[in-house]
Amino acid sequence: MATGTPSSSNGRNRVATEQRLVQATIDLIRDRGFDAVGVNAIAEQAGVSKVLIYRYFGDYSGLLRAVAEELKGFDPDFASSVMERLGENATPGSIMHSTVMALREMISRNEIIKTLLVWELSAKNELTDALCESREKIGLKQTEQFEKFLSSNRPDEEIDLQALLALVTAGVYYLTLRSDTVQVFNGVDIQSDEGWHRIAQVISDLINRPPSD
Incomplete structure (x- = not known):
């Protein structure tokens, strides 16, 4: 018997995919520099469709803002x-x-x-x-x-x-x-x-x- 609803499962999948895309961007920057970073390279690194970048982050800039938030490294409080x-x-x-x-x-x-x-x-x-x-x-x-x-x-x-x-x-x-x-x-x-x-x-x-x- 299933214990979760499709919507909750989809929500978890989205969060996991967003994190994969953010981490893929960070890994590319670390290993190859910013010039190597782009929608296609990030999607390939994360192993997902590039369509999900636009679906989840709005656009490439939205993904970069999420990366910046991940990398800020300093507690606001x-x-x-x-x-x-x-x-x-x-x-x-x-x-x-x-x-x-x-x-x-x-x-x-x-x-x-x-x-x-x-x-x-x-x-x-x-x-x-x-x-x-x-x-x-x-x-x-x-x-x-x-x-x-x-x-x-x-x-x-x-x-x-x-x-x-x-x-x-x-x-x-x-x-x-x-x-x-x-x-x-x-x-x-x-x-x-x-x-x-x-x-x-x-x-x-x-x-x-x-x-x-």
């Missing part, structure tokens, strides 16, 4: 989860310290994200645009969560958090990518946890420093 974990001991600096270390870990453990970050510096296409849009939304959400914390902890101090987090994030991206080929950068061992704790700590100290009169 990371800032709030860090604050909850730190609890009453949380300070603006300790939150930034945890953010730096988490960003470094996220990038260093994911080869395809590293590949895409390098690729974005020299190429502009639908996927890089989708990735940038996804990261921008996440970054602004982190900024908003951090601003709420600051407004209740240091209400009299004005900090341009968008500019600060842009600088910190870009620095972490670059130094993490650079650590694949260089051990020491300006005297700091960027291949070691100790070196990264130095970087995170100095940012923490600067942010926690009492404002000047």
Whole structure:
């Protein structure tokens, strides 16, 4: 006796096929580069009809947006989860310290994200645009969560958090990518946890420093 309805079975099949198409796209990018990616190549890699790309994602751009969402690699609620974990001991600096270390870990453990970050510096296409849009939304959400914390902890101090987090994030991206080929950068061992704790700590100290009169 059947235990499921045809509609529920079709729904499960659709989700599985969508995931196969997303993963096939990621595999092609990783193995052959973005120039090798296209509707026919993706369908062949996934072992399905290319018609399903249009049926499930609307168009090729829709599939690339789904790939970007899969590859974003960073929890949109990371800032709030860090604050909850730190609890009453949380300070603006300790939150930034945890953010730096988490960003470094996220990038260093994911080869395809590293590949895409390098690729974005020299190429502009639908996927890089989708990735940038996804990261921008996440970054602004982190900024908003951090601003709420600051407004209740240091209400009299004005900090341009968008500019600060842009600088910190870009620095972490670059130094993490650079650590694949260089051990020491300006005297700091960027291949070691100790070196990264130095970087995170100095940012923490600067942010926690009492404002000047």
